[in-house]
Amino acid sequence: MLAWWESLDALARGFAFVAIPATALLLIQTVLTLLGLGHDADADVDVDMDAGASLDLDGSGLPDVPDLDADIDLPDAHADTGFGDGLQLFSLRGFIALFAVGGWAGIAFLENGMAPVPAVILAVLSGAAAMLATALILKGFLKLQYNGTLDIKNAVGLSGTVYLTIPAKRTSAGKVTLLLQEQLAEFEAVTDAEEAIKTGAEVTVVGVSGKTVLIVQPKC
Numbered sequence: 142m143l144a145w146w147e148s149l150d151a152l153a154r155g156f157a158f159v160a161i162p163a164t165a166l167l168l169i170q171t172v173l174t175l176l177g178l179g180h181d182a183d184a185d186v187d188v189d190m191d192a193g194a195s196l197d198l199d200g201s202g203l204p205d206v207p208d209l210d211a212d213i214d215l216p217d218a219h220a221d222t223g224f225g226d227g228l229q230l231f232s233l234r235g236f237i238a239l240f241a242v243g244g245w246a247g248i249a250f251l252e253n254g255m256a257p258v259p260a261v262i263l264a265v266l267s268g269a270a271a272m273l274a275t276a277l278i279l280k281g282f283l284k285l286q287y288n289g290t291l292d293i294k295n296a297v298g299l300s301g302t303v304y305l306t307i308p309a310k311r312t313s314a315g316k317v318t319l320l321l322q323e324q325l326a327e328f329e330a331v332t333d334a335e336e337a338i339k340t341g342a343e344v345t346v347v348g349v350s351g352k353t354v355l356i357v358q359p360k361c
Contacts, residue, residue, distance in 0.1 A: 153251045156264065160244025167241050170234065234279065235272040243268025293328065296321050296346045296355055307331065307338040307357065314354060317344060330355040 149157060247264030251257070301319030307330050308315065314329040315338070330346075331354060332338055338359055348356035 149248070150251070152257055152260075153248050156244045156247035156251070158244075159240050160248065163237050163240035163244060167237050170237065232276065232279070235275045238271040238275040239268035241268075242271035291321055291324060291326060293321075293349055293353060293355070296328070297348060299346050300360055301330075301344055301346065301355075301357070303330075303338050303340055303342045303344055303357075306340050307344075309334055309337045317346075317355060317357060319346070328355050329353060330357045332357050332359075334358055 146154070146157075243264045246267035247260055250260035250263055255263070296319060299319050299321065301317040303315060303317050304327070305316035307317070309332065311331040311333060314331050316327055317330040318325060318327045320326075330344070331350060332344075333356070338344060338357070343360040344357040345360045346355050346357050350356050
């Protein structure tokens with residue numbers, strides 16, 4: 142492992158810094174999903190990244206990588222992506238797939254002798270393809286869930302947990318998880334409350350809008 146790390150140039154190590162933690166998160170999320178515990182979170186995230194100037198990759202005593210101090214505002218996971226109803230492109234799972242696949246792809250391209258610029262471009266395209274594939278898989282999963290034996294009307298009166306923030310006054314939909322007909326299920330949800338209901342809050346289902354959307358209110 143150390144020999145492999147030493148063989149990487151500065152750009153490849155940059156890809157590795159992105160790919161390794163993203164892959165770890167992807168594995169953890171996959172295990173949690175298999176256990177029925179993993180759900181997507183609101184991807185409206187503020188990340189304060191301060192990598193410092195301490196990366197001396199060639200031992201020259203001078204930093205090879207400049208300070209990275211940036212605020213990254215990831216798009217809202219329930220934003221309209223333009224790819225059709227129900228396709229959540231900008232989600233936490235999607236970004237993890239983007240960084241994991243894009244990072245490893247960049248390393249692979251560089252190790253096969255590709256020039257830095259096309260390697261970076263192809264790595265970004267590979268990550269974007271992984272993000273799109275993740276969104277399509279999730280959309281298909283939700284369709285299977287909705288077309289199954291679950292009757293969403295039976296959710297009225299049940300309690301659930303918000304895992305994707307539900308905006309106030311039905312301005313757009315969030316997501317909730319609840320135990321319906323002895324199955325842990327996830328549904329889009331809206332609220333008439335004056336304030337948004339944040340991720341992790343407990344809610345009560347008070348009605349159904351359309352075929353797949355729950356109407357919820359904060360649990361008293």
